[in-house]
Amino acid sequence: MGDDRRMAFLFDLDGTLVDSVYQHVVAWREALEAIGIELSIWRIHRRIGMSGGLFLAGLLRETGRAVTAEEIRRVQQVHAETYGRLLGQVRPLPGARELLDELTRLGIPWAIATSGRLESARKTVAVLGLDADQIPLVTRDHVRHAKPDPDLFLAAAERLGVEIGESVVVGDSVWDMLAARRARALSVGLLSGGYGAGELLEAGAYRVYDDPADLLRHLDEVGVRAADYEWTLAEPS
Template identity: 70%
Template sequence: MPHPPRSTTAFLFDLDGTLVDSVYQHVLAWKEALDAEGVELSVWRIHRKIGMSGGLFTNILLRETGLEITEERLARLRRRHADAYNRQAAQGAIRPLPGARALLDYLQDSGIAWAIATSGRMATAAANLDALGVDPAKVPVVTRDQVRHAKPDPDLFIAAAERLGVEIGHSLVIGDSVWDMLAAQRARALGVGLLSGGYGPEELERSGAFRVYEDPADLLRHVDEVAARG
């Protein structure tokens, strides 16, 4: 049986809120970590910064609250966030978004290259990958631990394209946040937005998304709109 023609487009996926329903779990984990550090911050303010680099995220939050930023404080926040998030994962709170597994299977079966690029460190990304059924030994996965700068810088997606051996300009960045779309623009890749992380369509479009879908299942239903065939 002949193989389907290989796509000329590679898919570079964000993870939280794009393939895994985990954005609000991260919000609550950061809230717990910040509370333990004596940092009072509303949940909605935390949500608006999910998706950017964890280090940039904590720096901005601490700057907004006027607290002193030290390496020790940042390290404690990261550790407390990871502990709180992984407790939720252990309780089964982290699950793939609708259609995520089917979308990845479709890409694999169709010969379309794909990789994952997440601003999360492996300390929390491992639980997401496990819930998704993705083995980082078999699939290119780039985490914050592996690049100099995370979103909204383009390093994660550029590294993911390099791992696949494809041109970043021939790639689609699939993400749920404005930080993903900004990183896609800076990488000179096309951005595709998903609403499954809590950002609105207008926000994603203003940040550079040329298409917006509800979730991975909706993207799969319309994949012919974005996947160029070779």
């Protein structure tokens, strides 16, 4: 890597830095039930991480039921209200804050790119002890299309002033991996969102780790070069 190139990390939020996937699943279930649609939890979980529009379109296709614009607004409203009520249960994933702090210490830029709306993302970022106004945060409100389109990660790289090809996308879902592939970025999968290693690898992940703490222990495997991670062999006497 030349001196004029800068490596950067682009993080998904839910299931990647914070343990919030299942709160979102419950919130979506309550939101769908508010308009009379009942779906199994696992069907909802498989689509967490997609843009809200594609998420709803996919789930509603499975029910075969048409919905009105007013019902869609109702679903989105109830989801936001329910997730807000469950936010007190959300915790940072192991090693999440430590990973971000280490990248900052090493001078490696990072950003958060989430399919969630800014209002929800602000509250979730606060769980990490971070101020959404003080960090590079790209949400659904900032782009035309969310995941699995590449727009969020492209916008995050642009926000940092780095090339997308020099960026590492870190996410927990196949939608993150697909978006990274379409953006032509290297992607790393985490198991902390509920997807299996095989699914993430098949979707394009270069490496898969348990959670942020596991990634922190293996930063050298994803190209981070720093004295702390390099072995020096003693010269033979």
